[in-house]
Amino acid sequence: MVSPNTELAYNSKIEGDLVVTRADAVINWIRANSMWPMPMGLACCAIELMASAASRFDIARFGAEVFRFSPRQSDVMIVSGTVTYKMAPHVRRIYDQMAEPKWVIAMGACASSGGMYRSYATLQGVDRIVPVDVYISGCPPRPEALLDALIKLQSKVQRSPGTTKNLLSA
Amino acid sequence: MTAPADVFAAVQSQFPAATARPTLDHTAINVPMGDAVAVLTTLRDTQAFDFLVDVTAVDWGVEATPRFSVVWHLLSTTTNNYVRVVAACVSDTEPVAPSISQLWAGANWHERETFDLLGIRFEGHPDLRRILMWDGYPHHPLRKDFPLAGIDTPLPDLEVGELTKATAAPAPMMGGPFVASVGEMNMTDAEPSAKDESWNERSNKPAAL
Numbered sequence: 001m002v003s004p005n006t007e008l009a010y011n012s013k014i015e016g017d018l019v020v021t022r023a024d025a026v027i028n029w030i031r032a033n034s035m036w037p038m039p040m041g042l043a044c045c046a047i048e049l050m051a052s053a054a055s056r057f058d059i060a061r062f063g064a065e066v067f068r069f070s071p072r073q074s075d076v077m078i079v080s081g082t083v084t085y086k087m088a089p090h091v092r093r094i095y096d097q098m099a100e101p102k103w104v105i106a107m108g109a110c111a112s113s114g115g116m117y118r119s120y121a122t123l124q125g126v127d128r129i130v131p132v133d134v135y136i137s138g139c140p141p142r143p144e145a146l147l148d149a150l151i152k153l154q155s156k157v158q159r160s161p162g163t164t165k166n167l168l169s170a
Numbered sequence: 171m172t173a174p175a176d177v178f179a180a181v182q183s184q185f186p187a188a189t190a191r192p193t194l195d196h197t198a199i200n201v202p203m204g205d206a207v208a209v210l211t212t213l214r215d216t217q218a219f220d221f222l223v224d225v226t227a228v229d230w231g232v233e234a235t236p237r238f239s240v241v242w243h244l245l246s247t248t249t250n251n252y253v254r255v256v257a258a259c260v261s262d263t264e265p266v267a268p269s270i271s272q273l274w275a276g277a278n279w280h281e282r283e284t285f286d287l288l289g290i291r292f293e294g295h296p297d298l299r300r301i302l303m304w305d306g307y308p309h310h311p312l313r314k315d316f317p318l319a320g321i322d323t324p325l326p327d328l329e330v331g332e333l334t335k336a337t338a339a340p341a342p343m344m345g346g347p348f349v350a351s352v353g354e355m356n357m358t359d360a361e362p363s364a365k366d367e368s369w370n371e372r373s374n375k376p377a378a379l
Contacts, residue, residue: 085338086304089327092334118341120311120320121303128336 023164031075031101031163032154033063038074038098040091043081045108045140052143062150071097076153077130078146080107082115083123092129100170103157105149106132109139177217177253185209196252203240206257207268210242214273219244219253225270225280227259227288229314237262240290242270259290269295287312319343 012018037059041049052059059065068074071094083091095104106126109115112135114124126132133156134149177197182188185205191198201209213219223243230237236258244253259265269292271277281292282301289310292298300307304326309316319340325331 086302086326088336089325089330092330093327114341118343119318120316120338120341122341123336124339124341129330129334 024161025158027163027167028158028160032157034066035062035064035075035103035150035154035157036066036068036073037064038071038077038094039067039069040077040079040094041081042079042083042087043108043110045080045111048140048143049078049080049107049146052146057143057147059147059150062147062154064150071095072099074098075101076103076105076150078105078107079111079126079130079132080140082110082117083126083129084121085123086121088123088126088129091126095130101157103133103153104130105146105153106135107146107149108136108141112137115139177213177251180217181209181212184212191254191256193254196254198254198256201255201257203257203260203267206240206242206255207270207273209255210244210270210273213244213253213255217253218246218248219251221245221247222270222274222276222280223252225277225284227265227267227284227290229288229312232315235262236260238265238288238290240265240267240284265290266293267291268293269298271295286310289313 010018039046039049051057053065053067064076071077075098077091077095077098079091095102104126106112110117110122111126112132114122116139118124123129134153136145136149138145178188178190178199181199181201185201185208187202187205188209189200191200199209221244223245224241225243226241228239228241230239238259239256240259242255244255245251246253257267259267265288267290269277269281271281271292272294278296279301281290281295282297282299284290285292285295285298286300286302287310299305303311306326308323309321311320317340319342320338322340323338325334325336325338331337
């Protein structure tokens with residue numbers, strides 16, 4: 001005998017618990033907690049970047065341990081090191097190949113401003129060629145500083161408005 | 171084993187045009203550019219200078235003549251002596267030197283670097299391209315008439331240059347560079363280097379300064 005199903009409402013005993021939220025908040029939360037970095041290691045800052053990924057500092061605690069050497073699979077480009085004019089177009093081209101949404105961290109004095117290299121060969125800040133979300137001071141910055149920048153970027157991503165609207169209109 | 175003094179005597183006996191060069195450390199020899207390859211070959215084959223340490227050049231200044239000198243540093247791995255061979259370039263505007271990449275394969279990149287930064291053309295070089303600056307860069311940055319900050323030049327990739335409007339622009343020197351001789355400037359007072367922050371790469375230096 002098949003009994004008629006008289007329940008019209010959502011049954012959490014059958015379907016599991018339910019959390020009501022906004023699409024923006026969920027998508028931002030997902031994005032912020034799995035930011036796969038594109039390591040643009042160009043100088044000594046890259047050593048600190050590697051240390052951040054290793055067990056002592058463990059960037060995996062913030063969901064960013066999956067370093068992708070393909071721009072197509074990464075979300076945040078970490079420019080760690082001196083950007084020469086010879087390298088600058090390649091940095092921009094790699095940035096262009098990253099899929100939206102994408103973010104950039106300028107790690108250290110050189111990437112932020114050219115640092116001590118006030119010379120004919122060095123790009124005076126990577127923000128001349130790509131939009132930068134977070135700058136880190138230091139020469140080189142400690143891994144904690146990079147993790148702090150990542151946390152700041154995560155909070156920026158979580159606050160970003162109109163995520164769903166942008167997704168639907170894209 | 172050849173003592174350092176004998177090296178110069180041996181070279182001069184074979185090349186009368188060679189002269190001793192004032193030096194604070196190792197034997198140094200001035201030779202005419204035409205003799206350079208023969209002198210270096212002799213040093214390698216008869217004086218056991220088997221290792222080429224460096225090939226570089228000196229720009230003595232825009233007014234100087236001869237303006238450019240090419241410098242070769244050799245080391246003997248058996249006698250542990252160094253020798254420095256210097257030859258002045260004949261032309262001040264288009265300096266030329268013979269390539270020694272046939273003698274030492276390692277000279278190849280040294281000569282490319284010297285060509286890149288000082289504009290010395292090495293004749294007989296198998297592949298004389300720039301090695302540090304990008305292909306098509308119009309200047310030779312280590313020449314005395316090239317400013318440290320650089321000269322405004324398009325980026326190596328024109329497409330990216332057009333997209334970003336960025337150029338290889340002169341770096342903001344902010345009152346630097348601080349090159350001090352002993353007693354001339356207190357380096358502690360000179361720090362931080364950017365004292366006058368009223369101007370930078372985005373806003374020009376005020377005329378009153």
